[in-house]
Amino acid sequence: MPSGGDRRVSGRQLDMTAETEAESGEWRRRREEALGFRPQKEIPYNQLLPYSQRLDRESAVILGQIKANLARAVQLRELWPGLLFWTRKLSTYIRLYGRKFSKEDHVIFVKLLYELVVMPKLEISMMQGFTRLLISLLKKKELLSREDLQLPWRPLYETIERILYSKTEHLGLNWFPNSVRQGLSSSKSCVLSVLHRCSIENVLKTLVKCCRPYFPVEATAEMLDEWQPLMCPFDVTMQKAVSYFEMFLPTSLPPHLHHKGFRLWFDEFIGLYVAVQNLPQWEGNLVNLFARLATDNIGYIDWDEYIPKIFTRFLRSLNLPVGSSQVSTSKYLSNAYEMGHVVVWITSMLGGPSKLAQKHLSGFFNSIASFYHPSNNGRWLMKLMKLLQRLPTSVVRRLHREWYKKTTWLNTVPDSHKLTDQDITDFVESIKQPVVLAMFSKIGSLEAAQALQNLALMRPELVIPPVLEKTYPALQTLTEPHQLTATLSCVIGVARSLVTGGRWFPEGPTHMLPLLMRALPGVDPNDFSKCMITFQFIATFSTLVPLVDCSSVLQERSDLTEVGLFNIFNQQAFKNFEQNLKSGREKYNASNIYAINRILHHRL
Numbered sequence: 001m002p003s004g005g006d007r008r009v010s011g012r013q014l015d016m017t018a019e020t021e022a023e024s025g026e027w028r029r030r031r032e033e034a035l036g037f038r039p040q041k042e043i044p045y046n047q048l049l050p051y052s053q054r055l056d057r058e059s060a061v062i063l064g065q066i067k068a069n070l071a072r073a074v075q076l077r078e079l080w081p082g083l084l085f086w087t088r089k090l091s092t093y094i095r096l097y098g099r100k101f102s103k104e105d106h107v108i109f110v111k112l113l114y115e116l117v118v119m120p121k122l123e124i125s126m127m128q129g130f131t132r133l134l135i136s137l138l139k140k141k142e143l144l145s146r147e148d149l150q151l152p153w154r155p156l157y158e159t160i161e162r163i164l165y166s167k168t169e170h171l172g173l174n175w176f177p178n179s180v181r182q183g184l185s186s187s188k189s190c191v192l193s194v195l196h197r198c199s200i201e202n203v204l205k206t207l208v209k210c211c212r213p214y215f216p217v218e219a220t221a222e223m224l225d226e227w228q229p230l231m232c233p234f235d236v237t238m239q240k241a242v243s244y245f246e247m248f249l250p251t252s253l254p255p256h257l258h259h260k261g262f263r264l265w266f267d268e269f270i271g272l273y274v275a276v277q278n279l280p281q282w283e284g285n286l287v288n289l290f291a292r293l294a295t296d297n298i299g300y301i302d303w304d305e306y307i308p309k310i311f312t313r314f315l316r317s318l319n320l321p322v323g324s325s326q327v328s329t330s331k332y333l334s335n336a337y338e339m340g341h342v343v344v345w346i347t348s349m350l351g352g353p354s355k356l357a358q359k360h361l362s363g364f365f366n367s368i369a370s371f372y373h374p375s376n377n378g379r380w381l382m383k384l385m386k387l388l389q390r391l392p393t394s395v396v397r398r399l400h401r402e403w404y405k406k407t408t409w410l411n412t413v414p415d416s417h418k419l420t421d422q423d424i425t426d427f428v429e430s431i432k433q434p435v436v437l438a439m440f441s442k443i444g445s446l447e448a449a450q451a452l453q454n455l456a457l458m459r460p461e462l463v464i465p466p467v468l469e470k471t472y473p474a475l476q477t478l479t480e481p482h483q484l485t486a487t488l489s490c491v492i493g494v495a496r497s498l499v500t501g502g503r504w505f506p507e508g509p510t511h512m513l514p515l516l517m518r519a520l521p522g523v524d525p526n527d528f529s530k531c532m533i534t535f536q537f538i539a540t541f542s543t544l545v546p547l548v549d550c551s552s553v554l555q556e557r558s559d560l561t562e563v564g565l566f567n568i569f570n571q572q573a574f575k576n577f578e579q580n581l582k583s584g585r586e587k588y589n590a591s592n593i594y595a596i597n598r599i600l601h602h603r604l
Helices: 012-037 044-048 052-076 077-095 103-117 124-138 154-166 184-198 198-215 219-230 239-248 255-260 264-274 283-296 307-317 339-349 355-374 381-403 423-437 444-457 460-476 481-493 495-500 508-522 527-546 562-571 571-587 590-602
Strands: none
Touching: 012 052, 012 355, 044 052, 044 307, 052 103, 052 154, 077 103, 077 124, 103 124, 124 307, 124 527, 154 198, 184 423, 184 495, 198 239, 239 283, 255 495, 264 283, 283 339, 307 339, 307 355, 339 355, 355 381, 355 423, 381 423, 381 444, 423 460, 444 460, 444 481, 444 495, 460 481, 460 508, 481 495, 481 508, 481 527, 495 508, 495 527, 508 527
16 A cells, blocks of 8 residues: 555646546437436446447337336336336346436436335345345445435335234234254255345345435434334333434535434444443444444544443453453354454454554554464354454555545545555554464465455565565475465465555565566475465466566666666576476376466466
8 A cells, every 4th residue: 555655646647637537428428419418427448349339229218118007007106027027127227238328317216216115015036036136226435425315214114014023923924034044954045045135134134224414404303202212221112212223324424414323323333332331232233323324424423432331342342262261252252243243343443543442553563463363263263363364454444535536515525534555554564464374274374365455455565474474484494285275375465565666665566576486396296275375476476477588678778777687697596496387297187287378387
């Protein structure tokens, strides 16, 4: 990730960017003139097809048919086959052409489908079809702003109340199975897990997530009036109330409307979170709501007062064994937090003038670092590995949002709370030690490799040297294949940052040839896993780096860097690597030879 100096674009880059934007604007203007409207979001790859000139005429004809027949079916009140058939046609149109219609048509489609979804006594199968199409229309939030579209929240709430909290379900009159039964075979469990994701409950919750940014300004006060009477910590209705609040409360209102949004309920809810200490079931829903609130309003909420308690709760929710006599915990914990929401909440609190969140995050990882040691194993290890994998990914997404993503109608992060170079360095330093320990975990090195990949994007000079220190000794021994496969997997993760070099790690490309030469003994037909990871290692580097004969460059160019000169002078080493790879083919089996031939044919 570039530093603050790298973020200042040079004059030449600004000229190129302006030229590119001018060309893009001219192309959009020609597209609008050709289509007669400004398309919301087309599929750009359609323009590369050999018959792309015919697509505009075909899409215009199909869209006209869809609009005319949908209007006719609505006027005739023909749900089946009229509306069902033409909504499926619209779904096919979106898959083929993208959202190739005007903003006005987009809004009309959304309003029509919303009315169909909340229609009472609608068949569940038809509701699911309409809901999936509505989700695909609302998925790209940047295409429609709050000024373009507003949707009432109460009809959707009444639909969910009627389906998910049916008063006749216990009588067997309504039953919508959503859970996977225990004790089934693996194939049946996989099928049922797919059905679970496609169930009516999950589809409706996804629809609420997509509709939430378009609820009216008064929706927050109306929701509080509706569900606050259910909030009693000693009653079972508390779970229902907090679930509805997590599902429906809008958190992406603009800053000038915050007094009608989260400020109506934040003090009460955070006070409830701090006061109740017995880890009730609804606490997980409250954490999910706070995580969404934090990521939608970075810089507009002061979390410093609550950060110590928040990290204490995070640490307690991991259910780690403490002391010499390990405390036994239940296998299925109802009070465990979802790691994805915990990661989002932590990421959103980083930065700012106080740096308090980073201080507690460093202490948090110092307290759990020993649990990442390869000798430790338990039910809690999978949760720790998920934390290690997802936290760097979330920080990279936030950096992309702050520095590279195009500005839309959604809230932007204030400059005072954007992550600085020092914030990034402190974060990488705090998480580096657990990641290096997790490289040799008993459950595999995949999570550590993914974490190292994202950390190397931000600070390669801090992450790559420790990985190389463990990789070179592992390549020199043949008696520890687990260490070799783990280190090669992690080097594959940081390969892009390694060969890129750049300002912060310029010596990175010089490690490529030594690593390739030392990896050749790993092509062992007697150890399949080691052989495959070695082939993946070689294929990754040969894909990232163009391999050409540079012997004549010394006479043609005089502006070569030290790294470029080093690679040119080591061409003989690469030729030796190629000869060794070719000469070893007679001792390999058919699959090994096939992999070698592909690498040599495509890259060498």
